[in-house]
Amino acid sequence: MAVIEVRDIHKRYGETIAVDGVDFDVEQGEIFGVLGRNGAGKTTTVEIIEGLRTPDTGTVRVLGLDPVRDRRAVRTVLGVQLQEGTLPDKATAGELVRLYRSFYADGADPERLLGELGIDDKRDTFVDELSGGQLQRLSIALALVGRPRVAVLDELTSGLDPRARRDTWDLIEQVRAAGVTILLVTHFMDEAQRLCDRIAVFDRGRIAALDTPDGLVARTHATGATLDEAFLAVTDSDSLDDDGAEIGGIALDDVLGSAGTDGTDGQVRS
Amino acid sequence: MTGTETTSRGPGLRAWRALIAHEGRMVRRDTAGLVIPLGLPLLLLVMNGNGDSPPVPGLGGMSQQLAYVLPMVIVLTIATVGVINMPSFLATYRRYKILRRLAVTPARPAMVLVAQAVVGLAQAAAGIVLVVVVAALLFGLSAPADPLGLALALTLTTAAMFALGMLVAAVSPTPNAALAIGLVSFFAMMALGGGFGPRGNLPDGVAAVGEYLPFGAGLDTLMAAWTGGPLDITQLAALAGVTAVAAAVSARLFRWE
Numbered sequence: 370m371a372v373i374e375v376r377d378i379h380k381r382y383g384e385t386i387a388v389d390g391v392d393f394d395v396e397q398g399e400i401f402g403v404l405g406r407n408g409a410g411k412t413t414t415v416e417i418i419e420g421l422r423t424p425d426t427g428t429v430r431v432l433g434l435d436p437v438r439d440r441r442a443v444r445t446v447l448g449v450q451l452q453e454g455t456l457p458d459k460a461t462a463g464e465l466v467r468l469y470r471s472f473y474a475d476g477a478d479p480e481r482l483l484g485e486l487g488i489d490d491k492r493d494t495f496v497d498e499l500s501g502g503q504l505q506r507l508s509i510a511l512a513l514v515g516r517p518r519v520a521v522l523d524e525l526t527s528g529l530d531p532r533a534r535r536d537t538w539d540l541i542e543q544v545r546a547a548g549v550t551i552l553l554v555t556h557f558m559d560e561a562q563r564l565c566d567r568i569a570v571f572d573r574g575r576i577a578a579l580d581t582p583d584g585l586v587a588r589t590h591a592t593g594a595t596l597d598e599a600f601l602a603v604t605d606s607d608s609l610d611d612d613g614a615e616i617g618g619i620a621l622d623d624v625l626g627s628a629g630t631d632g633t634d635g636q637v638r639s
Numbered sequence: 640m641t642g643t644e645t646t647s648r649g650p651g652l653r654a655w656r657a658l659i660a661h662e663g664r665m666v667r668r669d670t671a672g673l674v675i676p677l678g679l680p681l682l683l684l685v686m687n688g689n690g691d692s693p694p695v696p697g698l699g700g701m702s703q704q705l706a707y708v709l710p711m712v713i714v715l716t717i718a719t720v721g722v723i724n725m726p727s728f729l730a731t732y733r734r735y736k737i738l739r740r741l742a743v744t745p746a747r748p749a750m751v752l753v754a755q756a757v758v759g760l761a762q763a764a765a766g767i768v769l770v771v772v773v774a775a776l777l778f779g780l781s782a783p784a785d786p787l788g789l790a791l792a793l794t795l796t797t798a799a800m801f802a803l804g805m806l807v808a809a810v811s812p813t814p815n816a817a818l819a820i821g822l823v824s825f826f827a828m829m830a831l832g833g834g835f836g837p838r839g840n841l842p843d844g845v846a847a848v849g850e851y852l853p854f855g856a857g858l859d860t861l862m863a864a865w866t867g868g869p870l871d872i873t874q875l876a877a878l879a880g881v882t883a884v885a886a887a888v889s890a891r892l893f894r895w896e
Binding site: 419420421441444445447449451455456457459460464467468469471472473474511515 | 650651653654656657658661664665668669732735736737739740742743744745746
């Protein structure tokens with residue numbers, strides 16, 4: 370059974386079409402990547418899965434539950450890590466993990482979780498004194514403290530140095546190894562390639578391609594193509610079978626250069 | 640670690656306790672935010688409590704000056720916590736998406752509002768105890784003549800100020816706006832209500848408005864209850880009315896993100 374089922378969802382804000390017919394399944398135990406530029410519909414789609422927004426049409430099920438109607442039940446099985454800046458400065462890491470633990474009837478032991486994430490020595494450190502990597506570990510701890518069966522991780526490694534990114538990737542693989550299904554939202558090709566079993570490439574509110582990382586690369590028909598090129602090929606040409614890796618005049622920097630600074634679907638937010 | 644009950648149960652008492660304790664720590668650690676609600680009323684009391692005025696008749700020696708200043712600093716304490724501090728916290732939580740983060744857990748963001756209000760009440764209570772104790776130690780405070788009336792006036796004043804604070808939090812787009820709107824409402828109510836000098840010095844029409852805004856209504860009814868004068872039922876009704884309207888409008892307008 371699919372852990373997350375998304376069926377033909379649409380969402381518009383006024384004149385702006387944010388999500389225009391998105392359809393996919395996330396299977397038990399996989400790391401499923403949601404890849405795309407700002408404004409491609411990633412964040413809105415994920416917010417609909419989290420129950421923070423209601424689709425105009427279409428349905429979403431998380432372990433068979435409706436995120437809006439079965440709100441409470443979904444909250445107990447779905448762990449969410451939001452983009453940065455969602456924690457109060459003057460709380461310590463340990464206090465926050467214990468606070469979030471109290472929200473769940475069943476969950477992880479806060480002290481052990483901090484240890485597993487390698488931040489047990491930071492338990493008495495205030496949020497505003499944590500480094501980017503430590504903060505990211507804390508936000509992962511908060512997503513996992515209720516022992517979710519599904520975790521949504523959003524822009525997990527934005528703003529981290531290369532070392533901290535790699536450590537975070539290892540961590541995600543450990544989480545998956547513990548049996549948690551993961552929906553990973555990212556701007557970064559290398560991250561998607563390294564971690565994801567399958568990737569949905571979002572473009573203009575739709576899924577332009579859904580495949581394994583290797584499958585996406587193979588679509589470019591170019592030898593030695595990278596996932597970057599595959600991404601550009603599927604988001605810039607109308608036909609996936611378009612011959613060759615059409616990069617369509619958009620420089621790689623245009624796509625990737627702005628990544629990681631903003632991390633929201635800015636203009637489609639109301 | 641008690642429960643492994645059904646998964647669809649909402650957050651229980653443990654979550655409420657943890658959240659209230661958490662908000663208490665947040666308020667306590669905001670040291671600058673403690674200065675005004677606890678320090679300003681105390682300062683005003685100490686500077687003005689000892690005026691050279693005759694005692695209130697039949698009240699065991701409490702001066703008329705203190706009978707005005709003490710209720711004034713009590714209302715001041717409640718107003719600074721309710722109308723300035725609390726909305727500022729809530730607007731900050733919204734700005735930094737702390738409310739949104741809670742919305743994706745089994746806890747509801749509305750729990751934060753309740754927890755903040757509980758902590759605000761505790762803070763206001765502490766401030767009131769402080770000024771009452773200091774007034775008793777320094778200025779010969781008499782026991783209130785009408786304790787039940789005092790409890791009623793205190794309850795209604797607190798409800799009105801906290802409801803106004805929720806309204807400020809509901810309509811403020813940013814933390815800065817919350818602070819500005821909170822301060823302006825606070826100073827306006829205080830000036831019109833007699834916090835900067837007797838209402839008798841104000842033009843009649845302005846004074847009449849101030850009499851029914853929470854600061855003036857709270858001040859008058861607290862003073863009346865303490866000294867045994869009659870409580871003005873229309874002022875009590877005004878406090879209840881402000882509470883009802885502000886609570887209803889803020890519940891309708893509150894922006895969670």
